Every structure is written in C-alpha cells, then in structure tokens.
Amino acid sequence: MATVDDPRIIEFDVRTDEMLVNMGPQHPSTHGVLRLVLRTDGEVVSEVVPHIGYLHRCAEKIGENLTPRQWIPYTDRMDYLAGMNMNLGWALTVEKLMNLQVPEKGRHLRVIIAEMNRIASHLVGMGAYGLDLGTFSPFLYAFREREKILDLFEEACGARLTYSYLTVGGATADLPRGWLQKCEGFLDQFLPVIDECHALLTTNSIFVKRAAGIGYLSPAMAIDYGCTGPVLRGSGVDQDLRRDGEACYTSMYDGYAFEIIVEKNGHYPQDHKYPAIPPEAVLGDCWHRFYVRMLEVRQSIDLVRQAIDRYSTATGSYGEPVKLTEKLPKGEAYLETEAPRGQMGFYIVSDGSSIPWRARARSSCFCNLSVAHELCRGALIADIPAIVGSLDIVMGEIDR
Amino acid sequence: MSGPNLIERLKRGHGRYISGQNLEAIDPWIEVTPEGLPEVCRYLRDEPELRFDFLSCISGVDYFEKDPKKAEKTGWKPHMEVVYHLWSTVHRRSLVVKVLLPRWKDDEPGQLPEVPTVSDIWSTANWHEREVYDLSGVRFTGHPGLRRILCPEDWVGHPLRRDYEMPLEYHGIRGR
Numbered sequence: 314m315a316t317v318d319d320p321r322i323i324e325f326d327v328r329t330d331e332m333l334v335n336m337g338p339q340h341p342s343t344h345g346v347l348r349l350v351l352r353t354d355g356e357v358v359s360e361v362v363p364h365i366g367y368l369h370r371c372a373e374k375i376g377e378n379l380t381p382r383q384w385i386p387y388t389d390r391m392d393y394l395a396g397m398n399m400n401l402g403w404a405l406t407v408e409k410l411m412n413l414q415v416p417e418k419g420r421h422l423r424v425i426i427a428e429m430n431r432i433a434s435h436l437v438g439m440g441a442y443g444l445d446l447g448t449f450s451p452f453l454y455a456f457r458e459r460e461k462i463l464d465l466f467e468e469a470c471g472a473r474l475t476y477s478y479l480t481v482g483g484a485t486a487d488l489p490r491g492w493l494q495k496c497e498g499f500l501d502q503f504l505p506v507i508d509e510c511h512a513l514l515t516t517n518s519i520f521v522k523r524a525a526g527i528g529y530l531s532p533a534m535a536i537d538y539g540c541t542g543p544v545l546r547g548s549g550v551d552q553d554l555r556r557d558g559e560a561c562y563t564s565m566y567d568g569y570a571f572e573i574i575v576e577k578n579g580h581y582p583q584d585h586k587y588p589a590i591p592p593e594a595v596l597g598d599c600w601h602r603f604y605v606r607m608l609e610v611r612q613s614i615d616l617v618r619q620a621i622d623r624y625s626t627a628t629g630s631y632g633e634p635v636k637l638t639e640k641l642p643k644g645e646a647y648l649e650t651e652a653p654r655g656q657m658g659f660y661i662v663s664d665g666s667s668i669p670w671r672a673r674a675r676s677s678c679f680c681n682l683s684v685a686h687e688l689c690r691g692a693l694i695a696d697i698p699a700i701v702g703s704l705d706i707v708m709g710e711i712d713r
Numbered sequence: 714m715s716g717p718n719l720i721e722r723l724k725r726g727h728g729r730y731i732s733g734q735n736l737e738a739i740d741p742w743i744e745v746t747p748e749g750l751p752e753v754c755r756y757l758r759d760e761p762e763l764r765f766d767f768l769s770c771i772s773g774v775d776y777f778e779k780d781p782k783k784a785e786k787t788g789w790k791p792h793m794e795v796v797y798h799l800w801s802t803v804h805r806r807s808l809v810v811k812v813l814l815p816r817w818k819d820d821e822p823g824q825l826p827e828v829p830t831v832s833d834i835w836s837t838a839n840w841h842e843r844e845v846y847d848l849s850g851v852r853f854t855g856h857p858g859l860r861r862i863l864c865p866e867d868w869v870g871h872p873l874r875r876d877y878e879m880p881l882e883y884h885g886i887r888g889r
Binding site for chain 1: 738739740766767768769770772774775785787796798802805807809836837839840848861862863864865872873879880
C-alpha cells in the first residue's frame with residue numbers, strides 16, 4: 314500500500330504546499346452526491362472530510378406524520394438499490410412492536426424477494442466498483458442481469474425501483490402465476506455469468522493491483538465505527554444478522570441452510586470453484602470487501618432456490634397487509650436487519666395512536682462511510698475512489 | 714447475563730447513575746443520568762461478561778405535545794430522550810440505554826440540553842451525535858467537532874423537535 318512513508322512514491326524534492334481538493338458533490342465516482350474535501354500534499358492525501366446531506370429529504374420527520382404502512386414508500390427511497398430490503402426492515406420493526414407473525418408462505422415469499430434484491434444490489438455494487446476503477450464492461454454485464462431481476466419484480470408488484478411490495482403484515486400481493494418458473498429460469502442462466510464476472514474483475518490483474526492491499530480496515534476499527542455488512546465481514550468479523558439477529562428476524566430464515574461469507578483460516582466457505590485469494594490481498598482491504606459481495610451473490614442464489622421449494626409447498630395465506638390506519642400498541646421497538654449494504658435498523662416509538670410518535674432509520678452506509686477518513690489517510694488521490702467505492706455506499710440511505 | 718443480573722451488577726458498581734429501568738419492555742432498557750453516562754458506557758463496553766462493543770444507533774426523541782388538550786392525556790411531562798442502542802458482537806446481545814434530559818437547558822428556550830459525548834468510547838457516536846444535535850437539538854459536551862451533518866450549516870432550528878416551525882424562506886427558496 315502506498316503511503317507517505319513509501320520512498321518510492323515521494324521523491325525528496327516534490328514536497329509541496331498542502332492543497333485542499335474538492336471531490337464531488339458531482340464527481341462520477343462518489344456514488345451520488347457526496348463531497349469529499351481532501352487535504353493533499355502532492356499526490357498523497359493526508360486528510361479526508363466527507364460532507365453529506367445533499368440528498369436529505371426529512372424522511373424521519375415525514376415518518377412522524379404518516380402511519381407505518383404509509384411510510385413504506387419512503388423507505389424505498391432510502392437505499393433505492395435495495396428497496397425490498399428497506400421495506401422488509403421497517404415492516405418487521407412494526408410487526409415486532411405489534412407482536413405480529415407473518416404466515417409461513419409469506420415468510421418464504423419474503424426470503425425470495427429479499428434475496429433477489431440482494432443479488433440485484435450487489436450486481437450494481439460490483440459494476441459500479443468496476444467503473445470507479447476505470448473498467449466499463451463489467452458494469453454492462455451487471456446491469457444486463459439486474460434488468461432481468463427488475464423485470465421479475467415489475468411482474469410481481471408493478472414497480473422497477475421503488476417497490477413498496479413487502480409491507481406490514483406480509484406483502485401487498487401474492488406472486489403471479491408462473492413467476493417461480495421464470496425466477497428459476499433466471500437463476501439457471503445467471504449462474505455461469507458470475508464466473509464471467511469473476512474473470513472480468515476478481516482475477517483481473519489490473520483490478521487486483523488497484524484493489525488489493527488498499528484501504529485496510531482492521532476488525533477492531535470496523536466494530537468501533539459500527540461498520541456492518543460486507544464491510545465488516547470483509548475484515549474477517551463473523552457476523553450476519555440473518556444468523557445472529559433477533560428472533561423475529563432470524564425466524565424468517567429458520568430451516569434454511571447457508572454459511573456466513575467470512576474468511577476463516579485463509580479461505581472463504583464455498584471457495585471450491587471460485588478464484589483463489591491473490592497473494593497481494595490482505596484481509597480487510599478493498600479486494601476482500603468486493604469478494605465478500607461476489608460470494609454473497611452466490612449465497613443468495615442458493616437461498617432463493619431453497620425458498621422457492623418451500624414457498625411452492627407452503628399452504629395458506631401469503632400474509633394480508635394490516636389496515637392502513639391500524640392502531641399501534643403503546644411502546645417502542647428497535648430492529649436491525651441484514652440489508653445488502655449492512656445492518657439497517659429501524660426504531661419506532663408509539664404513543665398508542667396509528668401514527669408513530671417517532672420513526673428513526675439507522676443507516677448502514679452512514680456508519681460505513683464514517684470510517685472513510687481513517688481508510689483514506691495516507692492514500693494516493695487515485696486510490697480514494699477505490700476506497701470509497703469499496704464501501705459501496707448509497708447516498709439516499711445516508712442522507713435519508 | 715440476563716436482565717435482572719445485569720441490573721444488579723450495574724447497581725452494585727454504578728447504582729447512583731441508574732435512575733430507572735424497564736426489563737419487561739420489548740427491548741429492555743435502563744435509564745442513566747447524564748453525568749454518569751460515560752462511566753456506565755465504558756463499563757458496559759469493557760466488562761468481559763457484557764462487552765457491548767458495538768453502538769448501533771443513537772436517536773433523539775422529543776416528548777412534547779403542542780396541543781394543550783392532548784398534552785393532558787399523554788401521561789408524561791415534556792422532556793427529551795437520547796436513546797443508545799448497544800450490541801455485543803461477542804455475546805450477540807442487545808441493550809438499550811436511555812438518558813432523559815429537559816427540553817431546554819435551565820428551562821430557557823433556545824438553550825440546548827447537554828449530555829456528555831460517548832464518541833471517545835464508540836467512534837460510531839461521532840457522526841450519530843452530530844446527527845442528533847442537528848435534527849433533535851441536543852448538545853454533546855466534549856464532542857470533537859459538533860456541527861450540523863445533514864442540514865446546511867446555516868440552518869436555523871432543529872427539525873425533529875415537535876415545536877419546530879418550517880422556515881418561510883431559505884436563501885430565496887420558498888419554504889411553505
């Protein structure tokens with residue numbers, strides 16, 4: 314990793330004046346409207362100050378004026394690349410407060426939908442990371458596949474980006490007839506594409522040179538800064554709320570077989586047919602964060618397959634939504650779920666009416682971005698997009 | 714360690730700082746006085762049997778009802794709550810810590826209530842406290858750089874306060 318102390322990078326006579334450089338808010342590689350103020354000395358960055366809030370839409374204030382089901386569309390617009398997972402997080406939080414259980418069929422439907430959205434979200438994360446590092450074609454491969462998932466979602470709920478499909482009590486509608494076959498068809502043709510993506514990026518020597526050994530995040534620092542999701546697991550911390558979370562969330566995955574994607578003793582689970590870890594990569598660097606996402610795509614495919622089997626044999630209701638103005642019990646509940654970008658938490662305080670007293674969203678990207686200044690210290694300017702991109706942030710979720 | 718045990722141990726060491734508890738709630742919580750917060754938090758993080766090393770979230774909740782008729786029925790006096798959601802990555806358990814504050818320091822409107830920062834205990838708190846300061850209007854004493862994070866720096870007021878009035882105009886943009 315190139316740092317200030319690296320004699321190959323700094324020649325002795327180029328120590329120059331410090332300069333403040335603005336990256337963003339309209340920089341192509343900042344994933345939305347993020348502004349980074351870099352304090353640089355030549356090519357080396359000594360300090361990074363992120364400025365956020367350009368996409369702040371007062372979601373929490375709006376949540377105090379709407380019933381939980383009416384707020385579902387606003388959760389879509391937080392992490393707009395994983396709207397289904399946001400819907401699910403809020404729906405489960407309200408269900409936790411109301412002590413409501415979704416019927417078995419609805420549970421499996423939610424797993425199918427949430428994991429499909431995770432695939433779509435990680436595809437964008439992968440494609441956009443390629444763009445950050447200067448390669449365009451993986452982005453096209455990723456979007457071609459994501460489009461097919463969006464087509465499936467459109468068929469299920471009518472929307473392609475902001476779904477409002479999963480809601481308090483279950484889902485707004487059952488899956489249409491023939492949807493499961495189409496979904497299975499998609500998974501079958503998608504599987505070989507992952508290998509193409511691995512060939513394009515994971516093992517690509519230029520990509521490895523740009524990502525491996527850059528932006529090292531230690532496990533202790535990741536926990537200290539509240540990093541979650543692939544950022545935390547990329548540092549080797551074994552935590553995934555689908556296994557470790559609260560019972561009202563993990564019960565959704567009861568009986569499902571899956572292994573948490575985290576490095577143990579130098580290798581990942583499921584690594585039998587996936588490219589080996591390059592020798593340059595250090596656990597906790599950009600390459601590992603990217604790799605965890607790629608393996609999670611594979612994991613989600615397995616989960617969707619299991620869920621399809623269970624869903625098609627389950628009987629009963631898929632879960633009718635509660636009344637739009639359903640009264641909430643007095644009390645408060647906080648629940649975190651494993652969204653594609655990390656642990657998305659929702660906090661609801663109710664005074665007994667149908668409108669929450671307080672609706673709070675704990676954003677995973679917000680915490681993941683807050684560690685950026687530690688990762689970027691001493692890095693080269695050209696590595697800043699590589700580091701920030703590896704955190705896979707979505708500004709809509711950070712600014713809410 | 715289950716709820717009652719935890720409370721007992723906490724009370725033995727830091728009893729003077731524990732001002733309330735509810736272990737029957739959906740998410741069991743303890744209430745800590747503002748001046749004891751850093752000490753209790755440090756204990757919760759470092760004690761090997763607790764190890765609440767992960768701060769999930771800090772939220773500010775404003776308990777204030779504008780309508781006097783409704784205010785009579787609420788059952789609480791106007792106050793501000795800062796809620797800390799903790800998680801232990803070691804023991805995989807959660808705990809909620811609450812701090813109750815007056816809505817205004819010394820009951821003087823405009824003077825923000827104060828609570829010590831925990832950003833030196835969990836780095837997550839740095840940005841979260843800035844957000845609570847920005848939106849709910851709570852001053853975190855000892856914070857390394859307490860400035861607005863989501864709203865513009867010259868914004869007036871704290872939007873998540875229940876008596877917040879939307880500005881009529883901001884830099885030539887009509888507000889209402």
